[in-house]
Amino acid sequence: MGMGRGLxxxxxxxxxxxxxxxxILFLCNWGPHAAFQALQDSATQIPPEIKMVRIPxxxxxxxxxxxxxxxxxxxxxxxVGCETGTCRYATGSSTAQKxxxxxxxxxxxxxLGEDRLRLKTFMPEDSEPxxxxxxxxxxxxxxxxxxxxxxxxxxxxxxxxxxxTKEVVAAHDIYACQDCGKCSSACSLTLVxxxxxxxxxxxxxxxxxxxxxxxxxxxxxxxxxxxxYDRCPSAVxxxxxxxxxxxxxxxxxxxxxxxxxxxxxxxxxxxxxxxLKVNHWDWxxxxxxxxxxSKTLFFGGCAPYFDIxxxxxxxxxxxxxxxxxxxLLNFFDIFPLLLEDERCCGHDxxxxxxxxxxxKLARLNVDAIHRLGVEELITACPECYRAYTHDYPxxxxxxxxxVTHIFDLLEGxxxxxxxxxxxxxxxxxxxxxxxxxxxxNRPELPRRLISRLKPIEFNEMQDRGGGAICCGNSxxxxxxxxxxxxxxxxxxxxxxxxxxxxxxxxxxxxxxxQCAMEDPxxxxxxxxxxxxxxxxxxxxxxxx
Amino acid sequence: MNAYEEPKTMTRVKEQPPRQEITITGFGGQGIxxxxxxxxxxxxxxxxxxxxxxxxxxxxARGGACSAQVIISEGPIHYPYVRHPDILxxxxxxxxxxxxxxxxxxxxxxxxxxxxxxxxxxGDFFSIPSTRIAEELGRKMMANIIMLGFFTAITGAVSxxxxxxxxxxxxxxxxxEMNSKAFNKGYDYAxxxxxxxEKKAKGRAGA
Ligand code: SF4
Ligand code: SF4
Ligand code: SF4
Numbered sequence: 001m002g003m004g005r006g007l008x009x010x011x012x013x014x015x016x017x018x019x020x021x022x023x024i025l026f027l028c029n030w031g032p033h034a035a036f037q038a039l040q041d042s043a044t045q046i047p048p049e050i051k052m053v054r055i056p057x058x059x060x061x062x063x064x065x066x067x068x069x070x071x072x073x074x075x076x077x078x079x080v081g082c083e084t085g086t087c088r089y090a091t092g093s094s095t096a097q098k099x100x101x102x103x104x105x106x107x108x109x110x111x112l113g114e115d116r117l118r119l120k121t122f123m124p125e126d127s128e129p130x131x132x133x134x135x136x137x138x139x140x141x142x143x144x145x146x147x148x149x150x151x152x153x154x155x156x157x158x159x160x161x162x163x164x165t166k167e168v169v170a171a172h173d174i175y176a177c178q179d180c181g182k183c184s185s186a187c188s189l190t191l192v193x194x195x196x197x198x199x200x201x202x203x204x205x206x207x208x209x210x211x212x213x214x215x216x217x218x219x220x221x222x223x224x225x226x227x228x229y230d231r232c233p234s235a236v237x238x239x240x241x242x243x244x245x246x247x248x249x250x251x252x253x254x255x256x257x258x259x260x261x262x263x264x265x266x267x268x269x270x271x272x273x274x275x276l277k278v279n280h281w282d283w284x285x286x287x288x289x290x291x292x293x294s295k296t297l298f299f300g301g302c303a304p305y306f307d308i309x310x311x312x313x314x315x316x317x318x319x320x321x322x323x324x325x326x327x328l329l330n331f332f333d334i335f336p337l338l339l340e341d342e343r344c345c346g347h348d349x350x351x352x353x354x355x356x357x358x359x360k361l362a363r364l365n366v367d368a369i370h371r372l373g374v375e376e377l378i379t380a381c382p383e384c385y386r387a388y389t390h391d392y393p394x395x396x397x398x399x400x401x402x403v404t405h406i407f408d409l410l411e412g413x414x415x416x417x418x419x420x421x422x423x424x425x426x427x428x429x430x431x432x433x434x435x436x437x438x439x440x441n442r443p444e445l446p447r448r449l450i451s452r453l454k455p456i457e458f459n460e461m462q463d464r465g466g467g468a469i470c471c472g473n474s475x476x477x478x479x480x481x482x483x484x485x486x487x488x489x490x491x492x493x494x495x496x497x498x499x500x501x502x503x504x505x506x507x508x509x510x511x512x513x514q515c516a517m518e519d520p521x522x523x524x525x526x527x528x529x530x531x532x533x534x535x536x537x538x539x540x541x542x543x544x
Numbered sequence: 545m546n547a548y549e550e551p552k553t554m555t556r557v558k559e560q561p562p563r564q565e566i567t568i569t570g571f572g573g574q575g576i577x578x579x580x581x582x583x584x585x586x587x588x589x590x591x592x593x594x595x596x597x598x599x600x601x602x603x604x605a606r607g608g609a610c611s612a613q614v615i616i617s618e619g620p621i622h623y624p625y626v627r628h629p630d631i632l633x634x635x636x637x638x639x640x641x642x643x644x645x646x647x648x649x650x651x652x653x654x655x656x657x658x659x660x661x662x663x664x665x666x667g668d669f670f671s672i673p674s675t676r677i678a679e680e681l682g683r684k685m686m687a688n689i690i691m692l693g694f695f696t697a698i699t700g701a702v703s704x705x706x707x708x709x710x711x712x713x714x715x716x717x718x719x720x721e722m723n724s725k726a727f728n729k730g731y732d733y734a735x736x737x738x739x740x741x742e743k744k745a746k747g748r749a750g751a
Binding site for chain 1 (some may be wrong): 728732734737739744749
């Protein structure tokens, strides 16, 4: 992401007369650059708001890069490439089309507005049309207005990282480690062969080795799954320790090993301005009944963003979880309130070392919910649940309403009686969500619901409940070939139960496991249908 | 006392007739007579109506059919025997077989789902697996209290508060909370059942 730094320079340079607006122009090196150069050669006045970034091919600008300028406060982004068919690398133009289309959809949900991002193609001789386009786009952006996004401050100057580390080591009593190795024998990453050992990280950090690249990388690789903490005889809380270490590293300038070019962290940070009018729910099907007066709120989570981002690639449909949750609530005559400008709960920012922006999101969400006089929040996302019940209060954000996981609510309603389930013609197994099954220690909750279903059969995987194997990634950090190995191992376990449907209870489990199923070599062997438990329930629940 | 909240939806506010005759049947040991007594007490002490109770253990007393006849009325009751009940509650097959013909036309029938097979009857009835739920709660003998909760929500013959207070003051010391919970179970089941019927009637049985 050298691009991020370069952009920062560009966006600052504009401080002059018209400098209020910043528009980033990604300009393909081949066709359109010639057109642009002709304009420069003839000293034509190009709107000064336009900051040009010359790129090798429009197809190389990933969604993360397309989005990055918005995180940094840009008011508009123009992607200018070559027409399909004239692309020097054949597929660049069509890739750019998809990336722009998806990023525009995300900008819409986010409330920045899709019109702030445009794709255009020009031939080398098109300098006049290019100029017209740039002027027109500039006017359009000015008509839309300034972006409400205020870029987050630069990383603080290299700080007292060592000092801070000492405090963190003391706070989590890392010295209590007896070097027994139980953690390594439990750690999923170690078990798939990654040269990675929690106790080695601990001892490296204790001896002040935090500058080593290996230690840095390891800190970003940990899945924060807590399996090691479960086994540790000295109760060394490794995930919490890692969380704090990431915070220190981030402050110290570490960019982290972020998956997908840091797209999701960018997205979360871009949600922090107060004035953003997020459109979190405008895609919801009409037959869902909600009630703006209700004191019960349904908090959906980021699934709609995931679905857009992974559209062409994984094709996951995790927003079904939201729709099916709402259908289940409606089934029981619960018509909840929705937060129109719902923002990400911030869980993954906290786990990516960005406490400041996590806190901004937490406060924005909680304040909005308090203003509505909500008495109870219901969520189907184990990470949102964890954030509201645990991380918010722990980080000092007070929550004055009851927080309920939808499984608890459903279990309560169903056990009142008169509700049954239609036969479900599948063989099921279940992927535990770490936040619910291990961190909250409630593996029995989804299982109670599963036991009410009428599938052909339900079989547990070898590792399950609190000891289940992770879906391979957490907080969009540190994804590598070992994550893949872990997923392969997990999916093979699922297959060996003889099941044909892997039931999940977290949108991320579905995304990360699906990712392994896309493997060009193993994909066919691994492929297995997945469905969230809320969807299975919604499909089969019935009044008796 | 249990701080149980009334469900906000679907509580049955039905116009009650000035006089209702109720027969509760089952076999000995199910607490049929106790159920009748709780019901009568609720009507008198809680709802300030008049009530009578006639209990009958047939010759086949131990384990055989037994019944409680309860009359609830706004005015004086001159004759305490029930010949044609408005409401029949059946917790055993023999009880059902013996009393079903007495049920008034258009009367309300409540049964234990697992213990009674209501063959050869026309019309609607309400069933609850009260014994099974009681077993799940760990006490089979609370089936009668669950049935009372169910009865209260379905028929509205006594008010919820009166019924629950009466349960609490009639059961052995130390079991109040458990029985109150059992009552709520039956009550909730009825609310869910009615809600489900309403949804089905609108053609919306699923989610
Ligand atoms: S399990 Fe705990 S005590 Fe043992 S090596 Fe790991 S951190 Fe140290
Ligand atoms: S939290 Fe999980 S991934 Fe991280 S070191 Fe412990 S067991 Fe390994
Ligand atoms: S497993 Fe796939 S979807 Fe998940 S973070 Fe890694 S690359 Fe992304």
